[in-house]
Amino acid sequence: MTKRIGVLTSGGDCAGLNAAIRAITHHATETYGWQVIGIRKGTTGLINRPLEYQDLTVGFCDSALLRSGGTTLGSTNKDNPFSFPNPDGTRTDRSQDFIEGYNQLKLDALIGIGGDGSQHILRRLAEHDGINLVAIPKTIDNDLGHTEAAIGYHTAVEVATEALDRLQPTAASHQRVMVLEVMGRDAGHIALSAGVAGGADVILIPEIPYTLEHICNKITSLAKKGRTFALVIVAEAVKKENGEIATLTKDEGRPRYGGIGQYLGEKIQKITGAETRVTTLGHVQRGGQPCAWDRIIASAFGVSAVDLIAAGKFDRMVAWQNRQVVDVPIADAIARYQAVERSDIMIKTAQGLGIYVGEL
CATH class of the missing domain: 3.40.50.460 (Phosphofructokinase domain)
Structure with a gap:
């Protein structure tokens, strides 16, 4: 069966996110023949009703997207599904809505591009209902453990x-x-x-x-x-x-x-x-535009994240170590704060x- 994989960007934006989205789409569709669904507004896209998403194609993810800053899918750094803000100022646990949104789209796996906070939330969601999660590190702060570089830092x-x-x-x-x-x-x-x-x-x-x-x-x-x-x-x-x-x-x-x-x-x-x-x-x-190194890192991460899904390896984060991409447990990456x-x-x-x- 053709796999349907979702991809979302969560947390603060940075340069290089679109390069990762492009790499995921190209590799998943051209190499494996899968369908890629882009989730809008980070985790919020699977919480809102109607769901907010779009089909990602090679035509949409052309070289112009590679060069553009920010994230074409949008992001959020406030709408925690476990403490979702309501218009009246109160907060509600909307994690089940996220899980139902994942199932409604009939996704076989989800790639989450984010920093330590986003990956902590996504992993917690995945643990609740068996979501097949693969993570890509993104943070200009470069403080995620077990990776020498994250998307956005070099720019x-x-x-x-x-x-x-x-x-x-x-x-x-x-x-x-x-x-x-x-x-x-x-x-x-x-x-x-x-x-x-x-x-x-x-x-x-x-x-x-x-x-x-x-x-x-x-x-x-x-x-x-x-x-x-x-x-x-x-x-x-x-x-x-x-x-x-x-x-x-x-x-x-x-x-x-x-x-x-x-x-x-x-x-x-x-x-x-x-x-x-x-x-x-x-x-x-x-x-602004991502520098060359962020485009390279993001592209390598995107390709490797798709390969992890193909290999059935979940609850893993791709990481840059010793001039190559490896994968590490998400739990290990978010547990180790990488200060100077x-x-x-x-x-x-x-x-x-x-x-x-x-x-x-």
Whole structure:
């Protein structure tokens, strides 16, 4: 019988998602002769009635889709099926509606593209009613365990690096300190990699404490050597020196990171006397065309996810390890949080370049 497989994107969007959708569709239809159903709005597409989905074809998933950012299927990072928001503000368990939607579409398997939160929810749904689930890692934060890279991460690093490239000339022209705040949630991978690639003088990440005194000492030491500018990159989850979280707003009770760049900029200017400007990239890191590496990773993941279904291997996540795609238990991937470790080669590289990366 012809298999019918579903695919959905869940959680925050990022560059490279459409490349994965395209690879899944091409491989499933052209190699195996299967039918691919795209679920709209993440898990919400199987909860809403009528169901929200579309048939995915090779014609729809052409090379233009490969190049486009975001996700053509849409996504959600709020509509948890186990605590689904109602118009009146209350919440309801709609997990059974999701399972019924899966069965109504007569799906033989489901590919979920998401980060740790999305994969936790999808796995819980699959355990409830035997949904054949295969997962693909997606997160610009690159904090999922057992994979060296997730879809979206490399493009986010490219955007942050380009921002430093653009800030450097204007910093030099006006003898300023430029502070760049980047995303990454509780992990410092984006700030660390972009800081090395973009020639930052100071890199601050959540995993390593810092002192304002040493930040300012670094900046003043550059001035003494004749440098007229400095570049500082900071991850959004870095705390103030006193341990307080810098937040602008709260989202459904959770702190929405943002503001540490402004805090540091004011402190640096006050202590050093250097004119300081702050740039916050925010969602610019999620949008735009995916870089080549994200297209490659996403395509390899999509093909391998389809092959897992063909082999009858479920409750697995595809992962990138040692220049190849492997598969690991989803439970293992979401159980292991991949923060920056002090022994990370990028930390050693930054130190070797004379970059201040905190109190090591």
